[in-house]
Amino acid sequence: MVPSEFSSPAPVDRWSDPLDFEAVRHARVLPLDVVQAKGNGHAGTAVSLTPALYVLFQEYLRHDPAQPDWAGRDRFVLSAGHTSLSLYLQHYLSGYGLELDDLKKARALGSLTPGHPEWGHTPGVETTTGPLGQGVGNAVGLAMAARRTHALLQPDTDPEEGLFRYRTWCVAGDGCLSEGVSQEASSLAGTLGLDGLILIWDDNRISIEGDTAIAFTEDVAGRYRSYGWEVVEIDDAEDPAAIRAGYDAALAVTGRPVFVRLRTRIGHPMPTVGGTAGAHSGAPGEAEVAATKVALGLDPEQHFVMPQDALDHARRVRERGARAREQWQEQYDAWRAADREHALLHDLMRERDVTPQARELLAALRATPQAKATRVASGAVLNEIAPELPWLWGGSADLAETNNVAIAGVRSFTPTEYDGDEWPGGPDGTLVHFGIREHAMGAILNGIALSGYSHPFGATFFVFSDYMRPSVRLAALMGLPVTYVWTHDSVAVGEDGPTHQPVEHLWAHRAIPGLDVVRPADWVETVDAWTRALTSDRPTALVLSRQGVPVVGDAVPADQGARRGAYVLADTDGTADAIIIATGSEVGLAMQAREALAAEGLAVRVVSAPCLEWFEEQDLAYRESVLPRSITARVSVEAGTATGWYRYVGTNGEIVSVEEFGASGAGDLVLAERGITLDAVVGAVHRTLATVREDPKEETAR
Structure with missing residues (x-):
């Protein structure tokens, strides 16, 4: 179907009630008024999606606008976040608290209607979207969480009758489905047979550069069939009967996710700009807006109009939502009374806290350290606490055993019909097999965290964290409790060579606001890092060694360490001549340098700095006690680039770092080849001391 053949907007008799017709035709020109008045924004998709989304929010989506966070609600994800007006329109019509003035303020500083939907900012927004395809991954994570939460809390109840088996609806555009992250996530969803997940594709065949045929020509519906999805076709997004038939068909599917191909004409019924790239963004022009209103039978001289009776009618959806919530609440209360054991588990999962039993296990692990790789220490933590914390679950991008996240004795999160011997499991499984899909893993982890019942973790080699960086950034932007287990943390990876040896990654991730990057030195610091990460309300990246490291922090009390x-890991009797600051596997090297320098009569303090973000949260007095301004002879040691260490060593300091890519060879030899050696650290201390003696008044940057 080509744009010129697209049907006209459905006449009044095609709608269930004349007031639905009035609400839709007035609503769909509001984005045009908004963008024309502001001179910028994205109106076209919001105009053409209005009928389909109105039917969804009014008749199919289980939601209560008066209680946007109601646990029993369906989740709606707008993956095509640039068309945020599509979502704000439905929230306005449904009575979420947005009014016409909020729509007029779209994209304005401080408004409730920012340019892309932001979780935690606008009531009813389930996730922050905008980077295309991310919402698809979030939706997959939300659907996975719904399946697992039901399996844990109501294992003997039919999923269709479960209190926690919400449906996840997601709207994506051509751009979302072009991005690799959506393809990765959709492939996994098909493998898992994620019923309850409905992905609506706004098939308008237009992107910023014009007709998508210039770059995007595959059989998208066929691709989703090959993933294992059921495909439903809605050929006319203007026909409410066709829309309902498509949604009904989607709801009838069991045992697999549903892909709904919704054929639209972007900006329809805009007469000139509609169906072209010009409808995607920017002001369409007063003449085009007026002509569109005429096509809809509206007064072209009126702007920002919504008849009160039509708005009141649309907001009756709140009555439907209230009834659904009240019925759910009655069932929930009865369930709590009848099943105290699972009700207690429910409360623990909502809190996502560390239980007293888990704290005892962590303390016991800390008290019995081993000279092992920190990835091994991390694995020991997971093996001890996972059975005690059912809300802690996740997996790896096909590296579970290497990343040490393969927890002994737990079930895998697998399709019910999966019967493999190696990874037995089911919908209640703890270990997720993401496959070689780092980017999808990151987006899915965000969705799992957004479900409200989970603290997810995801693992891969640190060098491959680049593949998931956009998802990590969004986790930090939203402040989600996600833990990343990134192992093989430096050129000490060894024989795999520079392609697998992270160099710039530590500072690249430290540059993300809101992400805590932790590179523990030993077993003790790893346990401490996990202990804090488990109670964090923002994402934590655990950057862990492949090679064994000595125990260095066992004498430091837990509340004074990582x-x-x-x-201060090791101090002097008096004032130190110099300070060595180190992270991860280089802390042991710093301790060796301290001993060598002591033999020369020099007093050196060693500071272990596993997480600079946590250190910067401490008060000034504590930070001064660790890094006194009076001691300007400082050396940092880390097997990565020097990028941000100047803040801590100052103008007199020296940085022992890796400033080029690695090499293929044994890990210890590559470290030496790249300058991470005892001699390098000792030499750096001598040089910084010489600088201080030449300029004793020079102070550090801190």
Whole structure:
């Protein structure tokens, strides 16, 4: 179907009630009024999606606008976040608290209607979207969480009757489905047979550069069939009967996710700009807006109009939502009374806290350290606490055993019909097999965290964290409790060579606001890092070694060690001549350098700094006690680039770092080849001391 053949807007008799017709035709020109008045924004998709979304929010979506966070609601994800007006329109019509003035303020600083939907900012927004395809991954994560939460809390109840088996609806555009992250996530969803997940594709065949045929020509519906999805076709997004038939068909599907191909004409019924790239963004022009209103039978001289009776009618959806919530609440209360054991588990999952039993296990692990790789220490933590914390679940991008997240004795999160011997499991499984899909894993983890019942973790090699960086950034932007287990943390990876040896990654991730990057030195610091990460309300990246490391922090009390970000690991009797600051596997090297320098009569303090973000949260007095301004002879040691260490060593300091890519060879030899050696650290201390003696008044940047 080509744009010129697209049907006209449905006449009044095609709608269930004349007031639905009035609400839709007035609503769909509001985005045009908004964008024309502001001179910028995205109106076209919001105009053409209005009928389909109105039917969804009014008749199919289980939601209560008066209680946007109601646990029993369906989830709606707008993956095509640039068309945020599509969502704000439905929230306005449904009575979420947005009014016409909020629509007029779209994209304005401080408004409730920012340019892309933001979780935690606008009531009813389930996730922050905008980077295309991310919402698809979030939706997959939300659907996975719904399946697992039901399996844990109501294992003997039919999923269709479960209190926690919400449906996840997601709207994506051509851009979302072009991005690789959506393809990765959709492939996994098909493998898992994620019923309850409905992805609506706004098939308008237009992107910013014009007709998508210039770059996007595959059989998208066929691709989704190959993933294992059921495909439903809605050929006319203007026909409410066709829309309902498509939604009904989607709801009838069991055992697999549903892909709904919704054929639209972007900006329809805009007469000139509609169906072209010009409808995607920017002001369409007063003449085009007026002509569109005429096509809809509206007064072209009126702007920002919504008849009160039509708005009141649309907001009756709140009555439907209230009834659904009240019925759910009655069932929920009865369930709590009848099943105290699972009700207690429910409360623990909502809190996502560390239980007293888990704290005891963590304390016991900390008290019995081993000289092992920090990835091994991390694995020991997961093996101990996972059975105690059912809300802690996740997996790896096909590296579970190497990343040490393969927890002994737990079930895998697999389709019910999966019967493999190696990874037995089911919908209640703890270990997720993401496949080689780092980017989808990151987006899915965000969706799982947004479900409200989980603290997810995801693992891969640190060098491949680049593949998931956009999802990590969004986790930090939203402040989600996600833990990343990134192992093989430096050129010490060894024989796999520079393609697998992270160099710039530590500072690249430290540059993300709201992400805590933790590179523990030993077993003790790893346990401490996990302990803090489990109670964090923002994402934590655990950057862990492949090679074994000595135990260095066993004499430091838990409340004075890694959880403070940086701390004095080894001190002097009097004032130190110099300070060595180190992270991860280089802390042991710093301790060796301290001993060598002591033999020369020099007093050196060693500071272990596993997490600079946590250190910067400490008060000034504590930070001064660890890194006194009076001691300007400082050396940092880390097997990565020097990028941000100047803040901590100052103008007199020296940085022992890796400033080029790695090499293929044994890990210890590659470290030496790239300058991470005892001699390098000792030499750096001598040079910084010489600088201080030449310029004793020079102070550090801190």
